[in-house]
Amino acid sequence: MKKVEAFIRHEAFEPIRIELLELGFPSLSVTEARGSGRQAGIVEHYRGAELTSHLRPKIKLECVVADQDVETVVQVILKHGSTGNVGDGKIFVMPVEQAWRVRTGERGESILQAHREQ
Ligand SMILES: Nc1ncnc2c1ncn2[C@@H]1O[C@H](COP(=O)(O)OP(=O)(O)OP(=O)(O)O)[C@@H](O)[C@H]1O
Ligand SMILES: [Mg+2]
Known part of the structure; x- marks a missing residue:
């Protein structure tokens, strides 16, 4: 397992969230x-705004x-996330040793997958 940690623009989040959801994340x-x-x-500068x-x-x-x-x-x-301008952000990837789903006590990679019963 890995943690993807990204520093992104606020405007980039919603399209990223939607596509990750569609892809099963x-x-x-x-x-x-x-x-x-x-x-x-x-x-x-971001789309005309000076920061x-x-x-x-x-x-x-x-x-x-x-x-x-x-x-x-x-x-x-x-x-x-990429507009081509400075300040688009950074992505880091780091190892994750273990993961638990609190509700069931299950552990391991299988808890990361989307499942039918919500
Ligand atoms: N090395 C780092 N460690 C932790 N956070 C970082 C690091 N680099 C960037 N960040 C975070 O990412 C945000 C965006 O960084 P930014 O996109 O300006 O990176 P950059 O290296 O200056 O690239 P660019 O030249 O495209 O602007 C920062 O405001 C900060 O929150
Ligand atoms: Mg920068």
Whole structure:
């Protein structure tokens, strides 16, 4: 298992969420994040808006998936997250040792899959 952790623009989140859902990845977490990239303190432009703060608001998206699904999830984030402008964000992938579904006590990779009974 791996955690895909992405810092993305707010505008990118909804299309990413929708495509991940369609592809069978409904489970994710989102946090309002603030951070800086390598242009710390430099003005950014996004669709006509000028952004001058040193700490830019970003969405932190976390999605734990099976190893073989990392590439799919990353490609969805790249597809919808890239505008070609600075500040599009970053994606990190890290190992996850174990996972449990609290309701049932099940563990392991199988708990990551979408299932019929909700
Ligand atoms: N190395 C890092 N560690 C943790 N968070 C990071 C790191 N790099 C970027 N971030 C987060 O991602 C956000 C977006 O970074 P950003 O897209 O500006 O990266 P960049 O390296 O400057 O690339 P670009 O040149 O495309 O802007 C930052 O505001 C921060 O929240
Ligand atoms: Mg940057």
